[in-house]
Amino acid sequence: MLAGCTADRETSSPTTPAAPPESSAPVESSVPTVLIIDGSGSMNETDAPGPRIDAAKSAAHRLIDALPGASRIALETYGTTTGSAEKDRPAGCRDVTLLLPLGPLDRDAVNSAVDTITPSGYTPISLALETAAEQLPADDSAQAIVLISDGEETCDTPPCDTATRIKQSHPGLTVSTVGFKVDGAAADQLRCIADATGGLYVQAANADQLAARLLATRNLDEAHRSLTSSGRAGIELGASIGEIRSHHPDFPEAAQTGTVTVKWIDCDYTFTDGRLVSIAPHDGGRTIDGVATGDDITKAVELYGKPLATTRNSDNTTTVVLDADPNTDHAYRMTVENYAAARDSFAGTIRNIVLCRCKPRAPTRPEGVTDDTVRNMTFPVASCGVGERGWVNTVPIKLTDGRGEARTATGDFGGVSIADPELVGWLDVDGDGIEDAVIVYRCIGSTFDLCCAGRGSNDQFVRVFDFSDPAAPRPVGDLIAGGTSPVRGENYGETRRINRARVAGSAIITEETLIYPDSADPAGLSHPPDATIEVTHRYTPHGWESTERVIR
Numbered sequence: 313m314l315a316g317c318t319a320d321r322e323t324s325s326p327t328t329p330a331a332p333p334e335s336s337a338p339v340e341s342s343v344p345t346v347l348i349i350d351g352s353g354s355m356n357e358t359d360a361p362g363p364r365i366d367a368a369k370s371a372a373h374r375l376i377d378a379l380p381g382a383s384r385i386a387l388e389t390y391g392t393t394t395g396s397a398e399k400d401r402p403a404g405c406r407d408v409t410l411l412l413p414l415g416p417l418d419r420d421a422v423n424s425a426v427d428t429i430t431p432s433g434y435t436p437i438s439l440a441l442e443t444a445a446e447q448l449p450a451d452d453s454a455q456a457i458v459l460i461s462d463g464e465e466t467c468d469t470p471p472c473d474t475a476t477r478i479k480q481s482h483p484g485l486t487v488s489t490v491g492f493k494v495d496g497a498a499a500d501q502l503r504c505i506a507d508a509t510g511g512l513y514v515q516a517a518n519a520d521q522l523a524a525r526l527l528a529t530r531n532l533d534e535a536h537r538s539l540t541s542s543g544r545a546g547i548e549l550g551a552s553i554g555e556i557r558s559h560h561p562d563f564p565e566a567a568q569t570g571t572v573t574v575k576w577i578d579c580d581y582t583f584t585d586g587r588l589v590s591i592a593p594h595d596g597g598r599t600i601d602g603v604a605t606g607d608d609i610t611k612a613v614e615l616y617g618k619p620l621a622t623t624r625n626s627d628n629t630t631t632v633v634l635d636a637d638p639n640t641d642h643a644y645r646m647t648v649e650n651y652a653a654a655r656d657s658f659a660g661t662i663r664n665i666v667l668c669r670c671k672p673r674a675p676t677r678p679e680g681v682t683d684d685t686v687r688n689m690t691f692p693v694a695s696c697g698v699g700e701r702g703w704v705n706t707v708p709i710k711l712t713d714g715r716g717e718a719r720t721a722t723g724d725f726g727g728v729s730i731a732d733p734e735l736v737g738w739l740d741v742d743g744d745g746i747e748d749a750v751i752v753y754r755c756i757g758s759t760f761d762l763c764c765a766g767r768g769s770n771d772q773f774v775r776v777f778d779f780s781d782p783a784a785p786r787p788v789g790d791l792i793a794g795g796t797s798p799v800r801g802e803n804y805g806e807t808r809r810i811n812r813a814r815v816a817g818s819a820i821i822t823e824e825t826l827i828y829p830d831s832a833d834p835a836g837l838s839h840p841p842d843a844t845i846e847v848t849h850r851y852t853p854h855g856w857e858s859t860e861r862v863i864r
Contacts, residue, residue: 356416386412387410499515612646725759731753
């Protein structure tokens with residue numbers, strides 16, 4: 313029964329017997345199972361997306377369709393025959409309905425009964441568990457209850473106590489709970505029910521997760537070997553070394569300060585100051601939803617949403633961070649080979665999965681930085697030139713109402729002026745949790761009272777500034793200048809000017825055209841001379857990396 317990071321424990325599966333160590337595939341046999349679907353009023357909430365009850369019904373249909381033909385199943389609900397007002401409480405706390413008694417699986421009948429559930433009332437979980445247990449043999453045979461709920465008990469009897477009592481009369485029983493859109497006390501209550509009976513507790517944040525996690529209750533052995541949104545095999549992120557050792561005495565001792573990694577049963581557990589911050593299975597990892605090594609990253613994105621962060625590695629892989637639990641800092645950190653992303657399309661093969669307390673913090677924005685702040689800021693040295701492009705100001709340029717000239721200590725002109733700075737967006741470029749300002753501005757190769765020597769001396773640049781200290785903005789990364797368009801058969805390019813800049817997600821997008829399109833040889837360029845080139849700039853540890861395409 314031990315595999316990956318699993319603890320030494322006995323588990324029973326609601327619909328499959330224990331698989332042999334060399335196989336975790338579901339076996340075509342089953343144990344008597346009662347499925348309980350929450351029908352309380354809160355299941356009408358439309359954040360699944362769509363009504364929660366619709367997501368629960370869809371998940372139940374998928375479970376029913378996946379059950380072995382020899383299954384014996386009962387279907388139960390609660391909260392469907394009363395309202396949820398205080399006057400309805402006495403009746404609401406007795407509102408449990410057995411839709412189908414335990415019997416041989418009739419998929420059409422069970423699916424039809426699921427569709428009749430209409431949420432409206434209270435959440436009498438304790439009574440629902442007692443009613444479900446009455447459908448099962450009062451002996452030590454393997455049997456299961458599976459509960460989908462989006463809230464905690466709203467009546468008087470603590471359901472964890474009820475589950476403990478039922479377990480005593482039904483020693484072979486496991487109660488698995490799927491918490492849908494729950495946290496806090498509701499999550500603790502559902503977890504306690506599962507823990508008291510040796511069942512599985514998982515949370516789901518959307519309809520796809522709900523369906524996948526309900527299916528996971530079919531094979532508890534495999535589920536306990538999987539990474540959930542909170543941990544694995546009862547060892548949860550945030551737990552102290554002492555708490556883990558109290559349940560698993562053979563878990564190694566470790567330092568209580570600093571960061572240390574402990575190897576135990578083919579897994580790496582990393583602690584920071586004595587608290588568990590990551591679980592890394594040596595076999596590559598598998599999530600409770602069935603995402604595993606070898607899968608395409610698209611499967612993970614469908615379940616957990618778009619990546620929260622990506623980091624390109626030096627070995628043709630990318631580290632992709634996905635949200636494991638919207639209510640915590642827990643995330644899945646996946647190593648993906650040949651990763652690619654374009655708008656809402658993703659590709660790449662998952663090579664490794666780690667559960668960690670590593671969700672990127674939402675960056676904060678410096679207070680008090682306005683358009684007026686930018687129009688009166690001081691641009692540092694080298695704000696207008698890069699390589700052979702532009703004019704490098706050797707002294708800072710202080711702007712007043714959007715205009716400023718480089719002036720030396722003796723008052724001489726420093727070779728460049730800056731005009732019309734514009735704050736086009738915010739982007740946490742350096743990953744320090746503080747958003748940086750993306751500013752586009754004009755650099756002019758003369759004083760304001762002189763006429764510019766052609767379009768090439770009046771150019772647009774983009775630069776990112778850290779305004780943690782608004783009085784002394786600090787540049788982040790190099791200056792972004794217009795690119796060049798290649799000339800066929802030559803080793804140089806025609807210079808382009810930035811006409812527009814914007815922030816899109818984690819990138820800066822510039823739109824560029826040739827500075828002198830009327831003098832360029834159309835036959836010598838790789839695109840028409842009046843075309844606009846869209847350039848996407850992404851910041852990496854090696855600086856800005858840019859990709860471009862002709863858009864018109």
